[in-house]
Amino acid sequence: MKRARVAYSGAIHDATEHPAGLRLADGRVLAEDAVVWLPPFEVGTVIALGLNYADHVKELSKELTVTAKDEPLAFLKSPGALIGHRGQTRRPADVTFMHYECELAVVIGRTAKNVKREDAMQVVAGYTVANDYAIRDYLENYYRPNLRVKNRDTCTVLGPWLVDAVDVPDPHDLALRTLVNGQVTQQGNTSDMVADIPALIEYLSSFMTLGAGDVILTGTPDGVVNVNAGDEVITEIDGIGRLVNTIVGDTLFGR
């Protein structure tokens, strides 16, 4: 099943997919553009992976190499940075390189500590799509990637749907892509992750307890390009969802 959380007619609702768009838990059937889409579940800890696709590693640094033997480069984001499907993301006027990152988001369904690789998929509730923006202009070499690059308001987009794990037979064989104004700019496949989902769950749960609602953003392949105010950015993963976002400028925020 595909599940969403939306705001409609003065309240926040759980909703499921419907041929006409979506169906609220109370029975109302609505078009996709009739609601405000929120991140599709109550988000706990947000863990993101850097350099988890071999080709993206090459793109960012010619000296760097990462293999499955290395410790994953994991960092944290806060729930406050999140927005939902069809939302607006702010691009500050003074920056030169702001890029999207299309990522498979793995949603944890129950408490998990010291989970072995072979048991790891049992703690996965489902999957959604993340667009994890970064603004390279703000990169500093302390606690990389620093929060000013990676944890900005409106800069982590999640949704539209939380797809139940049982409906995703092989999360390691999903094509993903990004379209900017309709042009494909990024393409990859989740089969190319350096650390796969069981490896990430085994690694993370070896030192921290994961809980229901925690989410792992599993990294992005190469093909990140600058985006500008007015651009429509669609991050899409086959079988999981098509996440639409619009870049907006400072003036909307009175800046």
Add this chain to the structure above:
Amino acid sequence: MIFMLEQALAHPQGEPLATERSVDHWQALAATPGEGAAFLPPTRGTVYGTLLNHLDALAALGDQVHAAPYKAPPRAPILYIKPRNTVVGHRVPVVVPADAAELEMGATLGVVIGRTASRVAESEALACVAGYTVVNDISVPHASVYRPSMRFKCRDGFCPMGPAIVARKGVADPDALVISVTIDGQTVQRSSTAGLVRPVARLIADVTEFMTLFPGDVLTVGVAAGAPRARAGQTVTITIHGVGRLENTLVTEDSK
């Protein structure tokens, strides 16, 4: 959403809810000897740590800030997140992982947000604060702050906090608080919030320029240079006069 306090908020273990009482009430209860005085964390918001915000901590890096991998001194506030699995209360035992001989005790002041704070001016920043609490920002010791592994700061129980949140009006000047750390009764560190790169109001202003802080969130002002280390079996107490006295015992994985 608003979260404002008149006195002090705490949540003793076994009580159904956090309640607001006088600072003296909580200090007396938290100091009661024996089993009965463990607390839950006084807030469940997101906890943000601030790095290198003490002038002495920045000075300790010296010329390294100009060399690789840092290449330049920090410009914006350096922040990190202590995830929810790290947050525990007063007198809750903290497990020392088997792969660490000792842990670093990061004594710091926690600024608890009371009103949604987005793009707040320095002059208005303190009005967004509900109160203050004591935070022990525990780490596995690590030399580099370039790209530290989450394993160093995100272990279960690595962010004791409390016992209480003391209302803002009860703390005359958050930029002039003495923080002392004792291990098994011996004073091992004394620092102050007077020597900050960004004092509390400036820090809130600079952080909320790009990131909204929400009611219940905690922003620490950072850890001073020379954070002491402790081993399993030792009891660590952090005292901030007028804010609280946070005590936790370190234990081995087996004893938990």
